Amino acid sequence: MPELPEMRALAERLEARLRGAALESVRAFSFSLLKTVRPAPEALVGSTVSSLHSRGKYLVWSFSDDRRVLMHLGNAGRLDLEVPAKSTKPRGALARLAFDGPAVLLREHGSERRAGMWVLGPGDDGPLASLGPEPFEAGFAELALRGADRRHLHTVLRDQHAVAGIGRGYADDALNCAGLSPFAALAGLDAGQRARLLDAVRSVLSEALDAERARVGGLSDASLGDRFSVHGRAGSPCPRCGRRLERVAFESHEITYCPTCQTAGRVLADRRLSRLLR
Numbered sequence: 289m290p291e292l293p294e295m296r297a298l299a300e301r302l303e304a305r306l307r308g309a310a311l312e313s314v315r316a317f318s319f320s321l322l323k324t325v326r327p328a329p330e331a332l333v334g335s336t337v338s339s340l341h342s343r344g345k346y347l348v349w350s351f352s353d354d355r356r357v358l359m360h361l362g363n364a365g366r367l368d369l370e371v372p373a374k375s376t377k378p379r380g381a382l383a384r385l386a387f388d389g390p391a392v393l394l395r396e397h398g399s400e401r402r403a404g405m406w407v408l409g410p411g412d413d414g415p416l417a418s419l420g421p422e423p424f425e426a427g428f429a430e431l432a433l434r435g436a437d438r439r440h441l442h443t444v445l446r447d448q449h450a451v452a453g454i455g456r457g458y459a460d461d462a463l464n465c466a467g468l469s470p471f472a473a474l475a476g477l478d479a480g481q482r483a484r485l486l487d488a489v490r491s492v493l494s495e496a497l498d499a500e501r502a503r504v505g506g507l508s509d510a511s512l513g514d515r516f517s518v519h520g521r522a523g524s525p526c527p528r529c530g531r532r533l534e535r536v537a538f539e540s541h542e543i544t545y546c547p548t549c550q551t552a553g554r555v556l557a558d559r560r561l562s563r564l565l566r
């Protein structure tokens with residue numbers, strides 16, 4: 289799933305191309321995509337794009353009439369920039385926003401329908417209202433350095449209400465960078481560990497953002513998996529110490545970690561055991 293670096297770089301690329309462009313048509317191909325009823329997407333036709341930015345994992349389109357469109361790509365959503373706009377409906381197509389020239393096609397790989405689109409009227413923040421601070425904002429520093437959340441670090445980092453923009457991928461990479469167990473409780477960290485957590489999250493995301501900005505290729509590149517140094521790389525050497533990375537099942541997904549750097553040498557067998565080994 290695209291996380292903060294990918295969404296921010298995507299917003300920057302789209303804004304460079306589409307700022308000031310007038311929307312000529314909106315077409316939704318998927319019934320389940322649109323999460324709002326009013327305003328209708330067609331109401332945006334004729335207005336121009338005043339800015340594009342990201343908030344957490346959302347792409348935020350601001351239009352000249354103070355309406356906004358949010359897009360969430362889910363696990364497998366992608367955006368294609370079409371120059372010029374096409375009129376076909378490719379496989380997996382969810383919606384197309386056509387401008388005076390180019391169009392943006394929102395589509396999804398596979399059959400899982402997780403992407404969403406919201407059309408918000410003036411003053412309506414929709415799902416943005418419940419998002420936590422982004423990692424580079426002061427609110428995240430406050431959480432990392434003083435937060436009393438007793439949940440696992442991996443869970444806190446992925447909770448969009450606690451901090452917006454981090455998913456499984458950068459949670460794995462940041463915790464490895466910080467040398468912290470994914471199952472440590474935030475509330476139980478000492479001052480040094482908290483400082484490492486904050487630094488690691490910010491440095492991992494900064495590096496990823498730099499890499500994503502420099503990436504050559506389409507907006508829709510599906511091969512995002514190779515951007516992680518730890519996530520999804522169990523069996524490969526730890527980038528810090530060279531030991532073999534391990535994986536542990538947790539809830540519905542897997543966490544990749546280094547026993548030497550993160551869990552005092554212990555290999556975690558399952559979630560229950562992990563709790564004992566915190």
Ligand SMILES: [Zn+2]
Binds near residue numbers: 531
């Ligand atoms: Zn290591």
